[in-house]
Structures are given as structure tokens and as C-alpha cells.
Amino acid sequence: MTIIYTTKFLYKYFLKPILFIFDPETVHNLVINLGQQLGKSKFSKKLLNRTYNSNHPTLSQELFGITFKNPVGLAAGFDYNGELTQILGSVGFGFQSIGTVTFSDYEGNKAPRLVRLPKSKSILVNKGFKNDGIKKVLNKNIQNWEEAYQVGISIGATNSPDCTTPQSQIEDIVNSFRFLKIHRLYNKLAYLELNISCPNVLGSGSLADPNHLKQVLEGIKKLEIRKPLLVKLQLEIPWKKARELIQIMIDYKVDGVIIANLLKRRNATLFEPKELDTVRFLKGNFSGAPTKDFSNELIEKAYKEFGHKIKIIGLGGIFNAQDAYEKIKRGASLVQLITGMIYEGPQLIAEINMGLEKRLKEDGYKNIKEAVGVKSIRS
Numbered sequence: 520m521t522i523i524y525t526t527k528f529l530y531k532y533f534l535k536p537i538l539f540i541f542d543p544e545t546v547h548n549l550v551i552n553l554g555q556q557l558g559k560s561k562f563s564k565k566l567l568n569r570t571y572n573s574n575h576p577t578l579s580q581e582l583f584g585i586t587f588k589n590p591v592g593l594a595a596g597f598d599y600n601g602e603l604t605q606i607l608g609s610v611g612f613g614f615q616s617i618g619t620v621t622f623s624d625y626e627g628n629k630a631p632r633l634v635r636l637p638k639s640k641s642i643l644v645n646k647g648f649k650n651d652g653i654k655k656v657l658n659k660n661i662q663n664w665e666e667a668y669q670v671g672i673s674i675g676a677t678n679s680p681d682c683t684t685p686q687s688q689i690e691d692i693v694n695s696f697r698f699l700k701i702h703r704l705y706n707k708l709a710y711l712e713l714n715i716s717c718p719n720v721l722g723s724g725s726l727a728d729p730n731h732l733k734q735v736l737e738g739i740k741k742l743e744i745r746k747p748l749l750v751k752l753q754l755e756i757p758w759k760k761a762r763e764l765i766q767i768m769i770d771y772k773v774d775g776v777i778i779a780n781l782l783k784r785r786n787a788t789l790f791e792p793k794e795l796d797t798v799r800f801l802k803g804n805f806s807g808a809p810t811k812d813f814s815n816e817l818i819e820k821a822y823k824e825f826g827h828k829i830k831i832i833g834l835g836g837i838f839n840a841q842d843a844y845e846k847i848k849r850g851a852s853l854v855q856l857i858t859g860m861i862y863e864g865p866q867l868i869a870e871i872n873m874g875l876e877k878r879l880k881e882d883g884y885k886n887i888k889e890a891v892g893v894k895s896i897r898s
């Protein structure tokens with residue numbers, strides 16, 4: 520515990536001020552390289568495991584046939600080429616989504632692709648699915664990972680001018696799932712994630728149309744994929760439409776809905792207004808604190824209506840254990856994050872797990888499952 524708080528202190532007062540001088544993508548690449556090196560060393564993994572990895576039985580649960588050692592996962596968008604699978608379990612994560620990966624590779628949207636808004640606790644993201652493509656990610660990049668750590672892969676449509684119509688996007692996505700199904704790593708992957716909600720790509724949003732969602736799910740169904748499937752929803756979606764999409768997911772036996780993706784709106788009340796002004800002319804959408812209330816509201820609504828039919832994975836603006844617990848109490852069985860870790864440091868995962876354990880005990884729950892949705896009365 521002392522080491523966790525020491526890391527927190529060192530990150531906040533020494534490391535972060537240095538890292539934040541540099542361009543966010545440069546820092547991200549550095550972190551990926553460091554993570555890869557640490558992942559190769561048995562000694563560093565052992566050390567990290569001892570310090571940050573808690574395996575408290577209260578936090579462990581089985582969902583759609585998979586045992587999650589704890590409910591905290593890394594969201595799609597950080598390890599987009601699957602290069603950190605060896606190490607992230609040792610930092611305390613229970614699971615991660617690689618990606619979003621697409622059938623063809625993409626060098627990313629025009630820079631700047633990432634801009635920090637520290638006062639607003641947010642990041643302007645405009646990567647547009649920068650990734651090596653599914654073949655390279657699966658054949659070359661992914662390293663082995665420990666049994667107890669669950670790795671899934673997020674799949675989206677290739678971001679290119681010839682893949683903007685719903686039909687071409689559906690075909691592209693189905694091609695990725697087809698490739699996955701015959702790959703040697705297919706059996707080892709815990710779940711597959713379908714991303715229909717990225718706002719930073721060409722043809723964005725077209726698969727979030729009910730008919731197109733049906734078509735893409737039909738295409739995946741025909742492949743007879745026998746893996747848990749999760750679908751990631753848009754954040755700012757009217758409830759009427761979200762309800763329709765979730766019902767379609769249930770009809771197609773989708774196991775989980777991920778709530779939700781990045782925030783599009785640039786409403787000054789959600790940000791530090793001067794900071795928002797600095798990115799006025801830049802493209803992209805926002806992560807972190809400004810997403811939190813939208814995501815919490817959507818999680819609650821989804822749980823009230825569909826909690827007994829589909830699992831919810833909640834994310835958006837988790838910066839501490841209380842933020843994670845709030846999403847769980849509103850109906851999320853699992854949570855994911857990215858931005859919180861960037862602002863608070865890598866020890867955040869261990870802090871959240873410890874904080875959840877403490878809160879569950881205080882509230883008299885023997886297992887995390889008992890706390891899911893207690894704040895949302897199901898209809």
C-alpha cells in the first residue's frame with residue numbers, strides 16, 4: 520500500500536510534470552516501448568505483480584463464461600496494436616481491449632492526434648483508428664499473456680475513403696472477424712468487441728443505424744463465432760435510439776454493451792472554457808471527465824431496462840475508486856478506463872481495486888456482483 524501511494528506521489532509531482540512537457544503521442548510511444556521491455560522481463564513482472572496486482576476474491580466474478588479476476592479493464596484506444604498484453608495484468612488490470620483494430624492498417628488522422636486538456640481532465644482524441652491492421656497485430660505484435668488476465672480485441676471498420684458506406688464497412692468488419700476466427704490466437708482471446716461508435720473516422724456513425732447494426736451482427740452470426748461479443752455504443756445518443764440498438768444486440772445474443780465512446784459536444788460548461796478555446800480549430804472528440812455524467816446516465820437507463828438480459832461495461836471519466844463504484848452501482852458489471860490512468864498514474868488501477876474492495880466491505884457485499892445496479896431499480 521505504501522508503495523502505491525509513493526508511486527502516486529512520484530507520478531504527480533515528478534514524472535507527470537516532465538512527461539506533460541512532451542507531445543502526448545511521443546509519450547505514448549515511449550510508454551509502449553517501456554511496457555514491452557518490462558513485459559519481457561520475468562523479474563519486473565514479478566515485482567509489479569507483487570506491488571500492484573491484487574487478487575481479492577470479492578472482486579472476482581464470472582461473466583459470459585469468463586472469469587474476471589477484477590472488474591477494471593483498459594479500454595480500446597491505448598494498446599491499439601496489442602503490444603502490452605504481457606505487462607498490463609501485472610499493473611493490476613483484470614482485462615483489456617486491444618485496438619481498435621481494422622482489417623487494413625491506417626497511419627492515423629492528420630496530427631495533432633492527441634491534445635491534453637489537464638484542467639478539464641480530458642484529452643482531445645483524433646487518432647481515427649491508427650493501427651497496424653489485424654494481420655500484423657495478430658501475427659506479429661501480440662505477445663503471450665497470463666491465464667488469469669483476459670484479453671479481448673476491438674474491431675472497427677477500416678478508416679479509408681473506399682470504406683465509408685455502410686455496406687463496405689460491414690464487409691470490412693466481417694472480414695476481420697473471419698480472419699480472427701481462423702487465427703491461432705482465436706481460442707486464447709476472451710472476447711471480441713465491435714466498435715460501431717468511433718466519432719473520429721470517415722463514415723462515422725453509419726453502423727449505429729438499427730438496420731446496419733442488424734446487418735453487421737447477421738454477418739458475424741453467420742461466421743458462427745463462439746466467443747462473447749461486446750458492442751460499444753456512442754455516448755451522446757438519444758435513449759430512444761440507444762434502446763432500439765440494445766434491443767437488437769439482445770436479439771442477436773450479444774453478451775455485453777460497452778457504454779460508451781468519446782464525447783462530441785464542445786459545451787463550455789463541461790470544460791474549462793479557456794482550455795476549450797485552445798482546441799477550437801482542431802478536429803477530434805473528448806475523453807475523461809466531460810464524458811462521465813453522460814455515460815453514468817446511459818448506464819443507469821440501460822440497466823433499468825435491460826440489466827437482466829445483457830451485461831454492461833461502463834467507462835468514461837473514471838479517475839478514482841468512487842467513480843468506478845458509481846458506474847458499478849448504476850449497473851456496470853465491469854469498468855474500463857484510459858484517461859484516468861494518464862492523469863493519475865499507473866498505480867490508479869491498484870488504487871481502484873483496493874478502493875472497490877473497501878467500499879464493497881463497508882456496504883456489506885460479499886462479491887462485486889451483489890453491488891451491480893443497486894442504484895438503478897430495474898423495470
Ligand SMILES: Cc1cc2nc3c(=O)[nH]c(=O)nc-3n(C[C@H](O)[C@H](O)[C@H](O)COP(=O)(O)O)c2cc1C
Nearest residue numbers: 594595596618619779780806807835836856857858
Ligand atoms: C487516446 C484515446 C484513443 C482512443 N481510441 C479508441 C479506439 O480506438 N476505440 C474505441 O472504441 N475507443 C477509443 N477511445 C475511447 C475510449 O475507449 C473511451 O471510450 C473514452 O476515452 C472514455 O473513457 P476514459 O474517460 O476513461 O478515457 C480512445 C480514447 C482515448 C483517450
